[in-house]
Structures are given as C-alpha cells and as structure tokens.
Amino acid sequence: MIPELGHFALILALVIATLQFALPLAGAQLVRVRWMALARPAAGAQCLFSALAFGCLIASFIGNDFSVVYVANNSNTELPLPYRIAAVWGAHEGSLLLWSLILSVWMVAVARFSHAMPLAFVARVLAVMGIINVGFLSFMILTSNPFARQFPAAAEGRDLNPLLQDPGLVMHPPMLYMGYVGFSVAFSFAIAALIGGRLDAPWARWSRPWTLMAWIFLTVGIALGSWWAYYELGWGGWWFWDPVENASFMPWLLGTALIHSLAVTDKRDAFKRWTCLLAICAFSLSLLGTFLVRSGVLTSVHAFATDPERGVYILGILVLTVGGSLLLYAVRAPRIVDTGRFNPFSREGLLLINNCVLLVAAAAVLLGTLYPLALDALGLGKISVGPPYFNTVFVPLMLLLGLALGLGPLTRWKSHGGRELANRLRPVAFACATAAMSAAIVLGQGKMIFTFLGLFVATWVLLSTALAVRERWAHQHTLKGMMRALSPGFSGMALAHLGFALTLVGVTVTSLYGAERDVKLAIGETAELGGYRFRMERLRSVAGPNYDATEARIVALREEVVVAELYPQKRIYRVQTSPMTEAAIDAGFTRDLYVALGEPVGKEAWSVRLQVKPCVRWIWLGAMVMALGGILAASDRRYRFGLRPAPVRLDGATDPAA
C-alpha cells in the first residue's frame, strides 16, 4: 500500500506542478492577481506531495519491501539502517526523486522569502520552477518509477553498491543536489526578468543571496565528494576529472562567475546580458550534468544507471528548458542596455577577467568531457581523455585567476590608476616572491618552478586580501570600529578568497610532494617512505554486518617513535561478492599517512600501498573556508528584503509565520 501511496503522491505533485506553471504565468501576462497568487500555495502543496512520496520510499526501504523493484535492487536485510535510508538516493530512480524534492524545497523557500518582490515577478519565477519540475516528475513517472512493483517479491535484496556504503554518501548527493538544483532559482529569476522585460539592478540584488546559497551547497557537496573519493575509492586520489566530477565542477565554475558578475550588475548596472546568460548557462550545465550521468553517453567510474531511452527523455528536457530560455534571450537581449561605463582597469575590468577565466575553465572542462563523445559521434572510436589534458589546461588558468583575484578587492569601481595600485602592491609582491622562493628552495626536489608558481599565487591572494582588510581598518582604533568597518559582504568575500589560497596551497604541495610506494609486507616487515617507517604488525579476520574483511595492523614510526596505528581492511561484501579496499588514514594538518591493502601475496604477506600526502587536508579545509565566506556574505543585511510580508495580502490568506 505504501508504494502505491507514494506513486499517487508523485502523480499529484505532477498535476500541481503543471498548474503552478500554467496559471501564474498566464496570470502574470494577463494581469490576473488571483491566478498569480496561486503560485505560492501551489509550491507548498507540491513540496508536501514530493515529501510524501519521498517518505513512502524511505518507509519501503526501512520495511525491506522487496516487492518494490528499486528496493530489491539497492537494499538488503543485512544492510545497516542508516545505509538503508541513504540507499534511497543510492541509484537512479531514488536520486531523481531527491532531485525533484529538493527543487520543490527551493520553490517553497522562494515563495516564503520573496515578499518584497512584485507579485508578477514571483509568479513567473515559481512558474518557471514549476515547469522544470514537470519535466523531472514526468520523467520519473514515465521512465523511472521508483515505486514499480514485482510479484512475487524478491526473497532478498541485491544490496547497495558497497562503494556507496559509507557516511560520505549520506551527505554528498543531497549537498550536491542542493547546489545543482539551487541554480534553478537564479535561472528562474533570469527567465522571469526576461519574460517581464526588466533585467535591472533589483533583479540582480534579488538573485544574489539565492545564487550564493546554491554555490555554498555546491562547494560543500563537491568537497565532500572529493573527500569521499579520497578515503573510499582506496587509491588516495582526491580528484579524477571523471565525467561525473566534471558535471558538478562546471556549474560550480560558472556559478562562481555568476556570483561576481551579479555583484557588478547590482552595484554598477553593467554586464546585464552577460549575467543573464551566465545564470542560464550555470543551470543548463547542471541539467547537462544530469544528462551525462544518467544517459550513459559517457563511460565513467560511477555512472550507475545507464539507459539510452532515459537519455532521450533527459535530452528532451534539456532542449526544451535551455533552448526555450536561449530563444527568449535572443529575442529580449537586444533591448537590454547597460548604463554603467568603466575603464578597462577598474574593479569591473578585473571582474571581467575573473569571468572570462572561469568561463574558459568551464569550457575547457566541457570540451574534455565531451571530446570522447564527439569523436565517437564522428565515428572515430571511443577514447578516454585523461588527467594530463585537464591538468595542462587548468593549472595556468587557476594561476591567472589567482593573480586577478588578489587585485580585485584593492581596486575601485569605474577606474583605477595603475601606478597607484602598483605602489601599494609592491611590498606585497616582494613578500610573496621571497616566501615562495624560499619555500621552493627548501622543498626543492627539482620541482622548484611549479612550487614557486603555486605558492607565489597562494601567498599573493592571502597577502593582498590582508592588505584590503588592513586598508579598511586604516582609521579604526577600537575592536568595535574594526568589526563595523568590515561588512559581512566584504568579510565573506575576504574569507572565500582566503579559502581559495588554502586550497591552492593544498593542491600544489600534495600534487608535487606526495609520495607513494607499493610494497609487499609480511608480518614484522617494514618499508620506508617519506621519512616514515611502516611496520606490519599483524593480520586478522573481521566480520562486519554485511561483509567479511581482512584487517592489518600497521604502525608508522618516525625516528623509532610510533606516530600512528593504522588498520586498513580488505572487505568482501557478501551479497555482491565485490572486494572493497578500506584505506586507513592517519589525518594531520601537515600530512596524511594513507595505507591501503592490495592483494594477498602468498600466505602471510600482502601487497600494500603506502602514501604520505602533505597538506592534503588543506584542499578541503580551503573549500570549507570558501563555503563559510559564502555563508557570511549571504547573511549581509542588504539581502534581508524578502522577509517583510507584503502590507496587503491579496488572497485574504494568513501567513502563519509572518
């Protein structure tokens, strides 16, 4: 009964989404206030039914209802309860349901925090979000129903993919989807503004907090994913340039560009068409990412659901949504005029460089991701574009971005004298060069140029941001005054830039000075790596709830003192009989010790992969600092315009939270 209830709730959500699209949009065009006012309650109802459907699927998982095909394929009676719940979004159908639920959550948030915006604008925004969800709900109901039944029911489930049985999976996809789907808000705002013909500074100001929120979630989601891949996939990499990773990274790059470009549109009334196009593209790339992952056009390490028929449907959604919006853009954009003028050397100019670099980076990732597909479509065979391409293209772009990023906060809007800026920055540049040079000489090992470049740009970002903060403090002598001199918007920006510098240090040092070694270790044997000595102490068998494992105890010694005890495992999951490497990591601020078991060699020995990864934590630490900066910036008082309810309610309803 529960699955049928869920299925029914999905169908109701689809009906409501259709209404939410048609009536408010028509109302906004024909100036019918009652039709427009339907948008908010419709969004609430749709969210309610999506949540009901989601709850039903969770209930089926908890109750081990193996008559539901999706449950039977992705769960098992031995699977621990938290993973049974996380398994809801562990595969195709359920993750689509999550996608759709999150979209409706964003809708409700927009409905709730938009009372300062004109009703017609809100109606259009919610209508656009409604039609997007029509696409996804119908996709689910027609091609990938999570509630499909099978009779007789399976006696036992096929278990969740062991790779996904991990706390990382519980958080990673919801965070990532919050980000992906969150860009639909900026997208809908842009479309609503295009339909209404008013692409102006208020539109940009309304979009800013929403774009920031989505960006924060996406940042956290990508960092979690990278961290999860690092400790779960068992070979110690933190980024693979895998199509699925790229799919989340491209919207992030464009979202970052969008945040900056929105600032210009808001403050200076420039870049309007560009901002609008970025908003459309950021969400389009989220959709494209969904298409690439779900359709199986690309072979990827974690493309877990691949089906050409579904691919055609998502492609249809993509064409209608993106094609429609770009057509609208082509019709409306010629009439949009920027009033803000600026010199090439000004904050606008530097933000333009930022935008261009980020756009080129996103385009390079897109090219690398689609190149194999293009070759295949032209009949030239299937290939795999590897990290060499991405690293070659990406590293110079990020260094360039870092240089511009240091200058941005120090320049004025409109126009800035180059000589004056050079005078201010000379000591900073000198300090960065000295610090980076001495670090490069100390670390050395024939990688001096890249060490220097990476650390120079990182310290450049760090110090020039510090300089910008100090200049704001120039006439403040009390702590209170100092606090007041930094608005949340400014300090959020400074913090996010600091996060970028931290990540840059992490990437540079880990990539250049990480050491790894594959050795054969029997009990009592030792191996040396990067100043540490690893000793295999013992091997034993361990039984988990749904797996059996061999566990090794390996101690790491430094100058004959034990610094870490590591317990790597090799697991065999009973149902899917797939082996899984559970790496053991001794985490530290300056270095991680990473030990993973390979294959047994003979009776008492194992091949073991040892890694010493300096500063690898900084990569994720930096991402967290970036996200914190985003939160701080989003909390700025300027954005609290949506909370005040409209003075007169048009539909007579009462808002309980008001």
Next chain:
Amino acid sequence: MLKYMRIPSTAGTRDPERSRFFHRLWAVVRYLLPLTALILLVALLTAGLQRDPRLVPSPFIDNPAPGFDLPQLRDPARRINTQDLKGTATLVNVWASWCAACRDEHSLLLDLARTSGLRIIGLNYKDEREQALAWLQRLGDPYETIAYDGDGRAAIEWGVYGVPESFLVDAGGVIRLKHVGPLTPEVVESELLPRLRETDPRPANGAE
C-alpha cells in the same frame, strides 16, 4: 558584455551601405550564438546516444595482425613480437592505467583469464611503467604477457583510436574481431566467445 566584441571587419570595402548591413546582421546574429551552440551540442549528444560502440568497422578484420616488436612491461629486457601471438587464440587488450573505462572492464578480463582459458596479451598504451605495474598490482593481473608501448607507435599500426580496445587473434595470427571500448559480459557472450568457437574449434575450456 558581447557589446565589447568588434563587428566583423569590413575593411577594404568602404561601402557604407554594406557595412551597415553587416552591422545589422551582426546585431541579430550575436544574440543567437548561444542558441546555436546549444543546437550543435544537442546534435552531438543525440548522435552520441544513437551510436552503438560495437559498430566500428575495421580494415584489420580477417587480415594478419600488424607487425610489432616491443619490450615487455614487467621485464624491459625481454621483448614480444607478432610471432608470439601465433599458436593459440589470443585476446590482445589495449589498456592504460590512466584510462577510467579500462577499470570498468578489468574484472571481466580477470574472469576471462580464469575461466575461459583464452590467452590474454596486454598492450600497455602511452603509460608510465611504474604506474601501469602499480595498477595491475592493485586490481589484479589477467595478462599472460604485456607489451609496453610507451609512445603509442605500435598502437597506430594496430589502428587503435583510444583505450580500451580488444582484438581477437586466432591461432594463425589473423585478427577475427575488434571491439572498441570496454568489454561487457554481453559482448563476451554474444560476440567474443561465438567468434572464438568459429575460429578455434577446440573447446576453449579444457573441462568442456
């Protein structure tokens, strides 16, 4: 921002009418550029969806395997050449440690090596020796011998577009099947094993 782009050069014509025409044309066209990009992308994706990766024609089918003479991966001092392919049916598998799709097909190769008795020879393509060996140590090693093709020259002779690719070579050294992309259980069942039985009537598995 597109307004900072320059109008296409009409230098040399100096015809005001013509220049105005281009100006107007560009004013319309430039807003259609994003849409055009989308149309191209969709065409590409549609083509990608409809393609069957197994339908890549190869001039090598039913021809003798191209010549090669390469050092072995595990022991650079020893070599392997075309003559070594002869004598028994062999699967030549082109792979690299940097190739994600190779990881997908790897467990299948391990199964094949264990159960079918088919000899599998690897062609390690544009790879670093240490990384390739580490990769095998981590994931298991289905190969009887591996040729190390660091600069990819032999792969050109074999008409390799990318990795992974697999060739079935019969006991006489003639290529009987080529598969582009990762091997899947369906490909093995419906193509590789039937073709193997055709070309090599002896049962592949000694127990059969």
